[in-house]
Amino acid sequence: MLQLVADGLIVGSVVSLGAVGLTLTYSLLRFANFGHGELLTWGAYLTLAFLGLLLAGAEMAPIGPFSFGWPLLAALMLALPATAAIALAVDWALFRRLARHGNAITLVIASFGAALALRNLVQFIWGTLPEYYTREIQIAIRLVPRDVLGGLRITPDQLLVLALTAAVVVLLHLFLSYSTLGRAMRATAMNPALARLAGADVAKVARATWVIGAALACIAGVFAGLTGQIRPMMGFDLLLPLFAAAILGGIGNVWGAVIGGLIVGLAESFTVPLLGAEYRAAGSFAVLIAILLIRPTGLFGARA
Amino acid sequence: MESALSYLAFFLVFASIFAIATLGLNLQWGATGLFNVGVAGFFSVGAYASAILTTPPDPERLGGFALPVAVGWLGAVVASGIVAWAVGAAALRLRHDYLAITTFGVAVVIQLVALNAQWITGGPFGRQSIPRPLVAEIGAGLLWNLFYLAVVLAILAALYWAFETLVRSPWGRVLRAIREDEGAAESLGKRAMAFRLQAFVLGCMAMGLAGALYAHFVGFVAPEDFLPILTFQIWVMLIIGGSGNNRGAILGAYAVWAIWSVSGGLLREIVPQAEQARAAALQVVLIGVLLAAILLLRPRGLIGEERVVSRHAGQG
Numbered sequence: 001m002l003q004l005v006a007d008g009l010i011v012g013s014v015v016s017l018g019a020v021g022l023t024l025t026y027s028l029l030r031f032a033n034f035g036h037g038e039l040l041t042w043g044a045y046l047t048l049a050f051l052g053l054l055l056a057g058a059e060m061a062p063i064g065p066f067s068f069g070w071p072l073l074a075a076l077m078l079a080l081p082a083t084a085a086i087a088l089a090v091d092w093a094l095f096r097r098l099a100r101h102g103n104a105i106t107l108v109i110a111s112f113g114a115a116l117a118l119r120n121l122v123q124f125i126w127g128t129l130p131e132y133y134t135r136e137i138q139i140a141i142r143l144v145p146r147d148v149l150g151g152l153r154i155t156p157d158q159l160l161v162l163a164l165t166a167a168v169v170v171l172l173h174l175f176l177s178y179s180t181l182g183r184a185m186r187a188t189a190m191n192p193a194l195a196r197l198a199g200a201d202v203a204k205v206a207r208a209t210w211v212i213g214a215a216l217a218c219i220a221g222v223f224a225g226l227t228g229q230i231r232p233m234m235g236f237d238l239l240l241p242l243f244a245a246a247i248l249g250g251i252g253n254v255w256g257a258v259i260g261g262l263i264v265g266l267a268e269s270f271t272v273p274l275l276g277a278e279y280r281a282a283g284s285f286a287v288l289i290a291i292l293l294i295r296p297t298g299l300f301g302a303r304a
Numbered sequence: 305m306e307s308a309l310s311y312l313a314f315f316l317v318f319a320s321i322f323a324i325a326t327l328g329l330n331l332q333w334g335a336t337g338l339f340n341v342g343v344a345g346f347f348s349v350g351a352y353a354s355a356i357l358t359t360p361p362d363p364e365r366l367g368g369f370a371l372p373v374a375v376g377w378l379g380a381v382v383a384s385g386i387v388a389w390a391v392g393a394a395a396l397r398l399r400h401d402y403l404a405i406t407t408f409g410v411a412v413v414i415q416l417v418a419l420n421a422q423w424i425t426g427g428p429f430g431r432q433s434i435p436r437p438l439v440a441e442i443g444a445g446l447l448w449n450l451f452y453l454a455v456v457l458a459i460l461a462a463l464y465w466a467f468e469t470l471v472r473s474p475w476g477r478v479l480r481a482i483r484e485d486e487g488a489a490e491s492l493g494k495r496a497m498a499f500r501l502q503a504f505v506l507g508c509m510a511m512g513l514a515g516a517l518y519a520h521f522v523g524f525v526a527p528e529d530f531l532p533i534l535t536f537q538i539w540v541m542l543i544i545g546g547s548g549n550n551r552g553a554i555l556g557a558y559a560v561w562a563i564w565s566v567s568g569g570l571l572r573e574i575v576p577q578a579e580q581a582r583a584a585a586l587q588v589v590l591i592g593v594l595l596a597a598i599l600l601l602r603p604r605g606l607i608g609e610e611r612v613v614s615r616h617a618g619q620g
Contacts, residue, residue, distance in 0.1 A: 032401040034341070034408070094596050101603075105339050108404055109539060110599050112341065116536055117592030123585035236532075240412050243405045278420040285409045289394060292406065296398050 002144055002152040004269045010158050010227055011241075012265020013165035017220035018238055019245035019257040019264075020172065021213030027189040027252030028209045029099075031107040035090065035115035036217060036242060037235030041122055043083040043218025044225040044234060048131055050075035050082075060134060065156040067136040068226065076222055080215045087214035088207060090114050096206075115236070123232045130229035133222075161223045168219060169258050172212070176254060181208055189252050240281055241268065244288040250298025259299070263287065306446060313449040315565055320456045321517045323557035326541045327460075327467055327550060328510025334548035334609065335471050336503040337483035339400055342391070342407030343511055343538045345414040348530035349387050350380035350512025351519040352418065355431040358520075365431070366424045373437040377516045384512025385505050387414075392504040396497060411535065418527040430526030434519050456517055460554070463510060467550050470506075479503055511538075533588065537564065540595045548609025555606055564591065 022036045051060075051072055060069040094110050144152035176182035184200040185208060196202050217235075224234055245264045249256020264284050271283030291298065325347060332338040340346075354376035356367035371379075387410070395406035418425045425431065437455070442448045470476050481489040482496045490496055519525045537560065545556020567587055575583040598605065 032404060034404075094600070097600055105337070105400055105404075106599060106603070108339060108401060109543065110596055112536060112539070113592040113595040113599075116533070117589045117596075120585040120588040120592070124582050124589065128581065240409050243408070247402070247405070276420070279416055281412055281416060285413050288406065288409050292398060292402060293394055296402065 001149045003150055004273065005266065006152055006154055006158075008266035008269030009262060010161060010265070011268055012262035013162055014220045014224045014227070014261075015238065015241045015245050015264050016258045016261025017165055017168065017216045017223065018242045019249065019261045020169065020254055021216040021220075022242050023246040023249065023251055023253065023257040024185070024189075024209050025213045026246060028185060029095070029107075029206060031095075031105075031111070032243070033111045034108060034239065035111040035118060036213070037237075037239035038115045038118035038122075039083055039087055039214050039217035039235065040221035040224065040238060041232060041235035042086055042118065042221070043079055043214070044221035044230045045122055045126055045131075046079035046082045047072070047075045047218070047222050048126075048133065048225070048230055050078040051133060060136075062134075062136055066160060067134045067138045067155075067157050072133055072222075076219070079222070080218050083218035083221075084211040084214040086118075087210040090118075091206070091210050119232055119236060126232070128232055130231045131225075132230065133225055157226055161227055164219075165223070168216070169254070172216075172254060181205070185209060237281070240288070241265075241284040244284040244291075247296075247298055248287060248291050250300045253298065253300050256298055256300040310446050310449060313446065313453050315561070317449065317453050317456055317521055318518075319558045319561040320453070320460050321514050321521070322538060322541060322561055323554045324456075324460055324463055324517065325511045325514035325538050326545070326553040326557045327463055328507040328514070329538055329542050330507075330547060330550060330553040331467055331471070331503055331510070332507035333542065334550075334553070335476060335483070336479040336500055337400070338396070338500060338504055338507075339404040340407045340504070340507070341404045341535060342409075342411035342414075344530045344532055344534040345407070345411030346384045346388060346508040346511040347515035347518070347534060348414055348418055348525070348527075349384045350515030351525045351530070352425055352431065352515075353383035353512070354380040354516035355434045355519050355525050356424070358435050359431060359433055364423070365426060373435060373520055376520070377513060380512045380516035381509045384515070385509045388505045388508030389501070392501045396500045396504060411532065415527060415530065418530065425525075425527070428527060430524055430529075432524045434523050434525065436520060436523060452521055456521075459513070459517070463513075464550055464554065467510075471550070475499075475502075536595075537561075537591075540591060542605075543595060544598050544605055546605030546607040546609065549605075549607050552605055552607035552609075559606070560591075563594075 018036065018040055021039070022033065025033050025036065054071045054075055060071050062069050094114055095107055098107050098110055138155040138157060140153035140155045142151065142153050176186055181204075184195065184205050187195040187198065187200055188202055188205045192202060221235065224238070228234075241264045245260035246257050247260070248263060249258070249260035264287050267287045268280045268283035271280055275282060325343060329340060329343060332340050357369050357371045357379045358373055358376035359368045360370050361368035391406060391410050395403045419428060421427070436444075436448065436452070438451065439448055442451055471479070478489060478494050478499050481494065482499055486496050518529070541556040541560045542553055543556070544560055545554065546552025567590065568584075571583040571587055572580065
């Protein structure tokens with residue numbers, strides 16, 4: 001029981017970070033980006049590539065109880081701008097041109113095509129076999145003994161993922177609430193015409209949205225790789241949970257996406273004892289259908 | 305000569321089957337503006353439904369009712385229609401892009417069932433020994449392929465005629481009205497939700513029929529036949545051919561399947577055996593880029609939508 005909750009929260013924190021990026025691009029650029037999952041995949045693989053360059057064959061010395069060392073963090077720092085560059089490049093080559101003379105749905109088809117191209121490019125470059133940042137085997141710490149609600153074991157990496165997710169979300173919240181650019185982003189999401197009148201640089205806001213969304217996706221991808229495997233399909237497999245979380249929280253609502261992500265993670269985790277591990281994704285789908293039927297504007301969205 | 309003819313028959317059967325699915329998508333997207341990202345899901349529902357109805361009895365799995373193939377095809381149409389109705393009733397009330405997300409989710413769940421529900425779908429190995437209609441009378445080989453091609457072409461022609469009649473009928477004009485301005489259509493007393501649901505279900509039925517035709521040509525179905533790439537291929541066919549135009553949809557299906565087959569064949573010739581999987585990935589990248597280019601440079605496709613489709617409009 002406790003173990004299921006913990007597993008759900010760990011998956012949920014990856015979903016949360018991805019869903020925050022998705023909800024931001026969704027509300028600011030006004031289309032459902034089916035390519036967002038691929039930004040997670042690219043973030044994870046770029047970090048892997050930079051890690052390989054930094055280590056150059058040497059072993060990575062782990063920090064304290066964790067399975068990875070400083071080189072992984074350095075690689076992540078390099079991968080963040082690289083992932084953002086991919087997002088900006090796709091936006092420049094495709095979305096911005098289409099937005100000028102198309103409707104939002106054309107953008108959705110285009111994002112579907114871009115997602116396929118990006119995913120297969122990963123497969124072309126890195127192949128389909130799963131990869132890992134480190135082969136270090138972690139011993140799970142027993143936090144709760146077995147006789148209390150089934151007990152709880154968790155690895156230091158997993159705890160770190162939870163803590164860092166919380167930190168990233170708080171930082172993002174501060175940025176959106178107090179910085180000029182963050183306020184301009186929120187204003188543009190609410191009413192682009194009015195924001196432009198008030199002096200917000202809409203093009204700059206759009207770029208900032210891609211950069212932040214891609215950076216969060218990159219972090220989420222690395223977390224997913226750290227607590228699981230790095231595979232070309234990892235981002236695509238997370239796409240349904242991401243959409244479920246973003247809609248559950250209400251499109252454009254950052255805290256909503258975080259809570260939505262955790263709920264979706266828990267739903268997937270509790271699907272395992274009910275239907276079996278192979279049906280995990282059905283948990284996300286159930287959440288999605290439920291929220292669309294009951295309250296399509298999301299848990300925290302305004303009433304329609 | 306015989307092998308070239310045989311290859312051509314194969315190519316045309318697959319292209320015509322995809323053309324049937326593309327016609328279905330055209331009714332949804334081209335005529336009504338419904339964004340269905342679950343094409344592969346509805347296609348596989350049809351394929352599995354017909355397989356369950358027509359295969360010989362199998363003690364380990366559901367079905368094996370050994371019914372005639374025509375009953376299987378009918379069952380495929382009904383099954384995909386029922387799934388479409390359930391999805392549409394839930395998602396069509398909402399914003400356009402929510403339908404996209406929901407159909408995407410449906411396709412993911414159908415794929416999960418195909419892969420894991422061994423007692424229905426046979427799991428990763430799929431369902432085998434799906435009967436090929438009249439194969440005993442005609443004999444396997446080129447002659448049967450040509451016969452099947454004739455059947456598929458006849459169905460495609462009938463469907464083309466039916467959908468052409470539909471979109472040019474008053475019913476079809478309402479679909480367009482809803483697509484262009486839902487509020488205006490509602491204010492004229494047209495219930496947009498009901499019309500959208502009808503178009504969605506009809507389109508998904510065509511996809512299910514295409515899936516059944518596919519299953520009975522190949523002789524087996526397995527989950528990897530219905531990956532999201534199939535959805536994408538059908539979409540590319542429609543966009544390149546020209547959405548909103550049924551002839552465009554059919555032309556797009558043949559053109560894209562030709563590009564796909566030729567590029568796949570070339571890659572197999574050029575690229576060494578060990579690198580084939582990577583080459584296949586590159587093939588998908590190229591098709592993705594092609595779609596983006598068409599959207600940017602020629603958004604109307606090869607044959608775009610006709611501006612006036614009614615005999616009555618535009619006179620006087």
